[in-house]
Amino acid sequence: MFLTQAGIAQSTGTFTDSRDGQTYPTVSIKNASTGTTVTWMAQNLNYKVQGSYAYDDKESHRKEFGLLYTWEAAKRACPSGWHLATDDEWSALVASLGGTDNAGEALKSASGWTENGNGTNRSGFNALPAGIRRNGGYEILGVMGFWWTSTPAGEEGKAWGWNLSYGGPGEKPLRSKAFRFAGPVSHAKSVRCVRD
Numbered sequence: 001m002f003l004t005q006a007g008i009a010q011s012t013g014t015f016t017d018s019r020d021g022q023t024y025p026t027v028s029i030k031n032a033s034t035g036t037t038v039t040w041m042a043q044n045l046n047y048k049v050q051g052s053y054a055y056d057d058k059e060s061h062r063k064e065f066g067l068l069y070t071w072e073a074a075k076r077a078c079p080s081g082w083h084l085a086t087d088d089e090w091s092a093l094v095a096s097l098g099g100t101d102n103a104g105e106a107l108k109s110a111s112g113w114t115e116n117g118n119g120t121n122r123s124g125f126n127a128l129p130a131g132i133r134r135n136g137g138y139e140i141l142g143v144m145g146f147w148w149t150s151t152p153a154g155e156e157g158k159a160w161g162w163n164l165s166y167g168g169p170g171e172k173p174l175r176s177k178a179f180r181f182a183g184p185v186s187h188a189k190s191v192r193c194v195r196d
Helices: 059-066 070-075 087-096 103-107
Strands: 002-005 008-015 025-028 037-041 082-084 131-135 137-139 145-152 158-165 177-184 192-196
Touching: 037 087, 059 177, 070 082, 070 145, 082 145, 087 103, 087 145, 087 177, 103 158, 103 177
Parallel strands: none
Antiparallel strands: 002 008, 008 025, 025 037, 037 192, 082 192, 131 137, 145 158, 158 177
């Protein structure tokens, strides 16, 4: 299916991972400034590898939120023909959806976020607040989503990631922010794969 919404040229489809038979929705988003189209999984990866975790170690969380991966696990988890999104790919995606102040609303799912932190999902990306695993514990399911990139941050033991949240205190609208950050590679975050 091909859609054009508020300047976002996109088409949707599905991909079935031959490793375990799971089917993922996909969304192909055309970057208006470069003319290139990138196909993303429109759901968090849910393929079990060493270094991947279900939130709170509960398998019931996997169907909706996928798994959380350490950075090393994230780099090897995507199926053949796909790769862990690079920082440049995330940056271009965010820029094409209005930049860090506005892209979050277009990327976030229309339901599933606590305290009415939902987005519009006009991008079709359907980002969910799967939380994070750090220091052996799980935090902020329903409140924030974190995604790895494949790009090292240039600082020992850290890699670039992106998160979606409400923004800082007093900011309006709170739910539209997208943040880029350098995170410890030992933390476990969500993964979105991009077609090669």
